[in-house]
Amino acid sequence: MEKVVFEFTQNGPVLVKKDGKVEFALCRCGHSTKKPFCSGAHVDAGFKADRSMLELK
Numbered sequence: 001m002e003k004v005v006f007e008f009t010q011n012g013p014v015l016v017k018k019d020g021k022v023e024f025a026l027c028r029c030g031h032s033t034k035k036p037f038c039s040g041a042h043v044d045a046g047f048k049a050d051r052s053m054l055e056l057k
């Protein structure tokens, strides 16, 4: 069975990982130019958020 993890990065996007490999990065700052994916705009926006992890079972 595949292991899927949502990694909420420090001050950045949500990395969706499957079996340890990053599949894509979702924006959570609201400033992306290519929503729903992260465009890197969170850096210039000064987005601040804590790091956390969610594993789907």
Ligand code: FES
Binding pocket: 012, 013, 014, 026, 027, 028, 029, 030, 031, 032, 033, 037, 038, 039, 040, 041, 042, 043
């Ligand atoms: S989290 Fe990267 S652009 Fe929003």
